[in-house]
Amino acid sequence: MQLFEELIVNVIDVRGSYYEIGLQQSQELLSIDQTQEKLLLELTNKSNVQMAKQLLQFHSPNLLQEMEGLAIGLAKPLDTVIKMYSGYTITFPDMGCTTFVQNGNYVRNYDFSPALYDARLVFSNPINGYASIGFSQQIIGRLDGMNECGLVVGLHFVNNECNDEGFIASTIVRILLEQCKNIEEALELISELPHGYCYNYSMTDQSGKALVVEASPQKQVTKYENPLMCTNHFETPAMKEKNKKIIEGSLKRKQYVKSLIEKNLNTMAAYQHFNNGNSPLFFKHYKEYFGTLHTVVYSPMLxxxxxxxxxxxxxxxxxxxxxxxxxxxxxxTLKGRINPVNEV
Known part of the structure; x- marks a missing residue:
């Protein structure tokens, strides 16, 4: 008999100035699990707060204002809030993500552990940035999302051993969604941001173009694909050396997604191929930080x-x-179920 656990995702609506959005979100955090807060502090114990503050002031002063609102609402020092939520020099465990872009749809599974999952779908309408919808990480960041212009961006972990001072991918995704209306603007901005780790960034927009940015702290390489398939390894000759030693699982997932091209899937068919519990793209190894938590299809034209x-x-x-x-x-809230029984 299968034993399922309920997974509840909060649906959040934030509006106004970035400072006001920070204040609004602070009310959620007042009830956060203290165990999770302690874990975040441990993961960020090497964060260079002053450098993070300077870089945010230069690249994204709006997010700095949001953290100022968080700090006031939480009655915490701003430096502590920046340390915990800015995504600067923070090390997360390995995670998995699979994305497929075809027929104007961007479909994606996010694989990680419920223990470090925000479980928040955020609708955001800031005064001085693009409105967006996306799944958050560390409150400020986004795992994936789409803005009001139709730009869609998602992250794919590759390697955290090749690291330097810089932002984690979820903060970078958020900055792109807030400030860029299309792929061209996103490519320009992502090349200017300091990257802390090795990640793929999959993107599409209302033009129908799709691409992957293979990014490390040292350089970024762009490759256009349509249909697009992206998992958790680099493929270009210039970046392959930065892959983890074992990437067989990532290669296998990409090969399966490639087999879907000829099916010419519509929106709901693509969703079902990813969300089905028996799909080769759906994983249940939650304690190993590799269990599917959400499936999402972004349709930028619509x-x-x-x-x-x-x-x-x-x-x-x-x-x-x-x-x-x-x-x-x-x-x-949105509710679903996960089955962590079939773990290895």
């Missing part, structure tokens, strides 16, 4: 998002247009 939490989840569709027009009633 500005629609299809979301499922856990496995075999009934898909829920949200319209970013309706959100912008204040015609969307958001649920407080």
């Amino acid at each position: 500005l629609e998002v299809v979301v499922g939490i856990g496995e075999d989840s009934e898909p829920i569709t949200f319209s970013l247009k309706d959100y912008l027009n204040e015609a969307l009633t958001l649920p407080k």
Whole structure:
């Protein structure tokens, strides 16, 4: 008999100035699990707070203002908030992500552990940035998301052994979504940001173009693909040496996604191929930080998002247009189930 656990994702709506958005989110954090907060402090114990502050002031002063709001709302020193949530020189365990872009859809599974998962789907409408929807990490960051212009960006962990001072990928994804309206702007900005670790960034926009940026602290290499398939390894000759020693699982997932091309999947068919608990793309090794937590399909031309939490989840569709027009009633939570029994 299969034993499932419930996974609950909070749906968050934040609006206003970045400082006000920080204040709004601080109310959530007041009830955060203290164990998770302690873990975050341990993971960020080497963070160079002053450097993070300077870089945020230069590259994304809006996010710095958001953290100022968080600090006031939490009654914590700003330096502590920057240390915990800026994503600067923080080391996370390995994670997995699989993305497929075809027929104007960006479909993705995010694989990690519920213990370090924010479990937050954030609708954000800042005064001085692009509105967006995406799954958060460390409150400030985004694992994946789409903005009001149709730019979609997601992260794919590659290696944290080749590291330097810089931002983790979730902070970089958030900065791109807030400040860039298309792939061209995102490519220009991502080359200017300090990268702390090795990640792939998969992107598409309303033009239908799709690409992967293979990024390390030393350099970034761009490759255009359509259809696009992206997992957790570098492929270009200039970047392959920075892969982990064992990438067979990542290669196998990419090969399976490649087999989907000829199926010419529509939105819901793509969702089902990723969210089915028996799919080669769905994983249940949650204690090993490799269990599928959410499936999402971003459709930039329609500005629609299809979301499922856990496995075999009934898909829920949200319209970013309706959100912008204040015609969307958001649920407080999304619920799904995960089965951590089949672990190895």
